[in-house]
Amino acid sequence: xxxxxxxxxxxTASPELLRSAFRRHxxxxxxxxxxxxxxxxxxxxxxxxSVSAEPPLVSFGIGTGASSWPAIAExxxxxxxxxxxxxxxxxxxxxxxxxxxxGEATAWREGPQGVPVLDDVLVWLVCRIVGRVPAGDHxxxxxxxxxxxxxxxxxxxxxxxxxxxxxxD
Numbered sequence: 001x002x003x004x005x006x007x008x009x010x011x012t013a014s015p016e017l018l019r020s021a022f023r024r025h026x027x028x029x030x031x032x033x034x035x036x037x038x039x040x041x042x043x044x045x046x047x048x049x050s051v052s053a054e055p056p057l058v059s060f061g062i063g064t065g066a067s068s069w070p071a072i073a074e075x076x077x078x079x080x081x082x083x084x085x086x087x088x089x090x091x092x093x094x095x096x097x098x099x100x101x102x103g104e105a106t107a108w109r110e111g112p113q114g115v116p117v118l119d120d121v122l123v124w125l126v127c128r129i130v131g132r133v134p135a136g137d138h139x140x141x142x143x144x145x146x147x148x149x150x151x152x153x154x155x156x157x158x159x160x161x162x163x164x165x166x167x168x169d
Contacts (some may be wrong), residue, residue: 026160029087031094032060033079033108033116036071040102040116043068044095046159048080056145058127061138067097069139075129077113078143082123084154085166090118091157092164112147122152 011017027046034041043066051057058080062072072078083091093099093106102108102116111117112126127143158165 023161026158026165029083029091029157029159029164030060031079031081031083031091031118031121032062032068032072033081033118034068034071034075034077035114035116036068036075040108041068041071042079042094042101042116044091048082051142057130057142058125058145059140059142061135061140063138065137072129072141073132073139077115077146078127078129078141079111079115079117080123080125080127080143080145080148081118081121082152083157084120084122084152085157086154087121087157088164091159120152122154122156123150124148124152 028048030045030048031042032045032048043062045060045062047059047061049059051059060080062069090106094101107119108116109119111124113128115126117124117126125148126146128146129141129143131142133140133142155167158167
């Protein structure tokens, strides 16, 4: 039998413990977009997950204090964009509070259902929202994929230790 290594000093559950833990978890980077009452909205998400293949469902989390939440709370459709490693600036723009997310530096077009579709991404999907589940100070949004294009070129952008990174071989 081998000895169990020392576990270290555990910390009591807190928002900072959760943030510290998930800084060590590498996650893919997505941008979620929607048509809001006064124009397009969007935010960077690292919580995107595949939920079901039949029907095709995805989920993502959004804080109820986020500037994009009012539009996401009211809309029927969202755009889901999986970013490539060449898009760290775009990810940072959509993550920054107060940024002009759909300004000149962002290449996009109006897509199906009026959803803003970003250019040059690895994947874009248009999804119909089927649920918004309360989860603390966030909502978990469930959305059914309606259509999309998974043929973008490149490798995925990752978020780890507070920075956007590419994959290493």
